[in-house]
Amino acid sequence: MAAEVSLFGIRHHGPGSARRLVEALNLLQPATVLIEGPSDASHLLPMLADPAMETPVALLTYAEDNPSEASFFPFADYSPEYQAARWAMARGAGLRFIDLPASDRLGEHAGSAGQEAAACTGDDPISHDPIGVLAAAAGYDDGESWWSDVIEETPSSGPVFDAVADAMTALRSEAGAIPAREAAREAHMRIEIARAAKESEGPVAVICGAWHVPALAARHGLTADRALLKGRAKVRMRATWAPWTEPRLARASGYGAGVVAPGWCAHLWNTRHASDRDSIWLARIARIMRERGHFVSTASVIEAQRLGHALAAMRARPHPGFEELRDAAVACLCNGERAVWDDIAAELLVGAGVGTIPADTPLAPLLEDLQRQQKAARLKPEALERALTLDLRSESGLARSTLLHRLAALDVPWGRAADAGRSRGTFRENWLLCWEPEFAVRLVENLVHGSTIAEAATGRLTDAMRAEPDLAALAGLVRSAMIAGxxxxxxxxxxxxxxxxxxxxxxxxxxxxxxxxxxxxxxxxxxxxxxxxxxxxxxxxxxxxxxxxxxxxxxxxxxxxxxxxxxxxxxxxxxxxxxxxxxxxxxxxxxxxxxxxxxxxxxxxxxxxxxxxxxxxxxTAEEAATLLGRMLSPGTPVPQAAGFFEGFLAGMGERLVHDAPLRDAVDGWLTGLDEETFIANLPLFRRVLSSLDRSARRRLMDAALGRGASNARGYRLLPGAGAIWPAHEARVLGLMNAGAPR
Known part of the structure; x- marks a missing residue:
């Protein structure tokens, strides 16, 4: 006989769904666990139990011949599918994906997978946003709050999934026709469930998006389901795990199945057994604000907690959500200043964490793309440093340069630019190449930005540009994008x-x-x-x-x-x-x-x-001399005159050698300074003339004293020379030697 099948309709990345699912699995003790996901990537599921795997991570599937055709399936600690996989591996239960294979999705150019809400498109509001329809019927403004109150926070486990199934059954009875691809997905899952029920020696647990529960529970003929799958396009594909980031779990990043506040979801999961999680959340807010220099007292935190509970009661919510605690924090901790909250909101609600994957993860597409480009550019990675000169006017030179610049944009400095030309029209680049083992790890980490070198470099630079407030740094990033093609x-x-x-x-x-x-x-x-x-x-x-x-x-x-x-x-x-x-x-x-x-x-x-x-x-020289004479006149305050002197003459030592009117104006100002003022400004004079080498300094000395080069060679101002030389000559020689190397 076929084994008993239990359907658990969950919300992707729902911490409450994950908690209730683990409780339900503990009660059911299934022998087989089936998860909505690409069936041809089931062999990678056991890696989720590897201690080296740290979420967020994503299952990456991509076309073998074209890695840019890729799909990501993200997992976080609070993702129900992730917890189900961990539960099955810990207890030795059967575990596999049951959705359409990735080869089918990629064959259709379906785009990023796992985006359940985005998959149901069209004018039908029910299929487009079923949770939103239920929320509106219950008097809520948004589906996020309704799901949190009714599903995520319900104390019992079994009735929650039954209630979800009933609600979705009612919604689907009113919805219009689903897209052909969605029908094929559900047909494939029904076939896989039926096969698992025949093969399993115990109960079968199916974890899928809540919207699919009615379709998977309904009876459909095997022949009809196979007919829906017949003739679908397929491509050769590969799959691996890739690090993911917390910001990319947010809906604001464009991820259709994402959540509004990944940081809040992680908090709900991490404090699932705590009775005072709102206090923990407010304490975290206070800590972040204090780290950023804001004053937050313990009394204010207590008042924020009280206000959060009062707001939840006024809004008829069973428990303060992050909206109530946010409003309470703004009022009590931020003194009503929303700008202070905005300063910490990204770190608090979104986060910046990046996942890690085990070292034995299958080769990632960025590494494969790099190998292809290395072969095409005839650049062999070597551990020893070697020089490479490129002519950008040649096709091969430009291709090599583009690859090296793209890798540099990904923080993979295989090549370091050496003696880069700064003149207009420079067509030559000099590089020092040296491959380091950690570069492969950095490429895998950059999978969050794209599955090819070009896509990843574009994504990384685009993210950096979006976050860059400084105009000069932004221009530098644009330049990096330009030279990286x-x-x-x-x-x-x-x-x-x-x-x-x-x-x-x-x-x-x-x-x-x-x-x-x-x-x-x-x-x-x-x-x-x-x-x-x-x-x-x-x-x-x-x-x-x-x-x-x-x-x-x-x-x-x-x-x-x-x-x-x-x-x-x-x-x-x-x-x-x-x-x-x-x-x-x-x-x-x-x-x-x-x-x-x-x-x-x-x-x-x-x-x-x-x-x-x-x-x-x-x-003109005369105008400049007149200007200097006016700016350096005895009546001008010394700090102002010294400032103009530095601004005008810094780096112009060579000009003084040949420009007599300019030199005379400077000499007149210097000889007019009293001894104390001259000594006080001597560091400034040294800095102004520091660009002169010994030969240039000697020539300037000769010009200032009106002497020939042979007669002035080797002169140096010695102690007591002021009593022998005229004052202005001693002053000028002292200035020259102030900048001389010892």
Missing amino acids: LPGAAEFGTGLLETKAALTSDCLALLAALPAMADILRYGEARSGMAGHLADLMPRMVVQAALALPYAARDLDAEPAAALRDAILAAEAAIQLAQLGGAIAGTWHDALRRLIGDDRATRLIAGAAARLLYEADLL
Whole structure:
């Protein structure tokens, strides 16, 4: 006789369903456990019992000939299917999947599996969201709250699954026709259940989505079910386990069977035997807030607990849910400030955990894709470091470079860029290659972003761009996407760049983004077609920065002034590299001129602006000397004069050798300083002239003293020299030797 079959309709990733399911299995003690999942991946189920397996993980199935056609079946600790598999392995019960094989799903290009809600599409509200329909009938605003109150929190086990079956039977009687693929899935599961019932020596437990229970319990002829499966497309497939992440269990990530708050579900599962889980949750909120510098008292936590229970009673809920505890925490712990809650909500409700898989897991598709690309690019992984030079104008050189850059985007630095060119039109790259064993592990970890090197690199960079608040760092990520040949990520990042640049008025952020933008445009030559859509963005950012610069440079302290000075110099180099001339360069130079004439502009930045105009031949030597004479005049406060001196002359030592008017202006200011002020500013002078080598320093000394090179060779200011040399000569020689290497 066929064994007894018990159907347990669960919610994917429901902690209450998982708890009740384990209780029901303990009562039933089935000899065989059947789980909704791809039947051709059943051989991987025992790995869930491996101590090295830590959730969240996902069963990954992919087409052998095309790994980009892949499906993921995620599991968390609180997933009922995961707990059922662990229960069966611990007791030696039969265990297998019963859904359509992955080869069938992939043959239909069905997309990501396990998304039960997304599978039932169409205009029928019942098949689209059956839980939502039940919730609306019960007076709830959403299915999440209804399922939690009625199913997840019910104290008894057996009646829960009976009630679910009755509710779904009623719903399906009112629903329209289900899609053909759903009918095939249920037919396949019925066939597998019937086979298991004949073969099993004891009760059979079937764990499936609640929506399928009525269809699996109904009597259907074997011939009719087989007819539904006849002629379905199939492909050769492979399956493995892959690490998953807690954020990807959230519905907000696009996972149709996901939950609103994975962190809350994990809390419900971890505290399933605790009587004070709301107190534990609030204590966790308090701990996170304290770690972020917020003051939270114990009394406030107690008041939040009381308010949470009061809100649950007012809302006729059997127990405070995360909405009640959230509202209580905002009121009592965050002082009513929703922004404080938003600061911790992602860490608390979503989490950031990543699963791990055993070392003997079957080879993952990213490794297979890497092997294929290594073979195509004729790059053999070696443990010893070796140099590789690539010409990006050749097809093979560009392909190798693209592969290495994509791996770098995945944090797999098989190749390290060496002596990368910074000039426009550089078509050569130098790499140092060295393969490390842990790179294979990193590739497996990146399976959460995609099943091919290109897909994973796109997904990882896209996630990083989405989370990056800094404009300069975002531009760097866009550049990484460009040079890695990832148009999807590059286009996404460019859109973010444009949006963030349009919304920001932060001059420093705009300036800091320009060097990466210039690099993007430079790489547009070597990687044809990748940077064309950025040609208009950088000029707009230059104009925005130029308009904001005069106001951003006013009344700054030393540290922010130095940061803005460095950003201005880097932006000037980027503008030249990108060859932005005409009106754009004119607007930029007009902003620099305004800095020179603004009395409130920080002198360090005004000096840097004057230097750039002088180097661009927009200030003559006479104008520069006049400006220096005015800025360094005896009536100017020494700190301001020293700031302008540093801003203008840092890195310009060679220019002083050949520019007599400029040198005379500097010399006049130096000789006008009293001894105490000169000694106090000596570190500044040393820093300004530190770029000069011994030969350049000697030539500058000769020029300052009006001597020939042969006569001045070897001069050094010695103790007591001030009494012998004229004061200005001693001062200049002391300045020169202040920067000399000892």
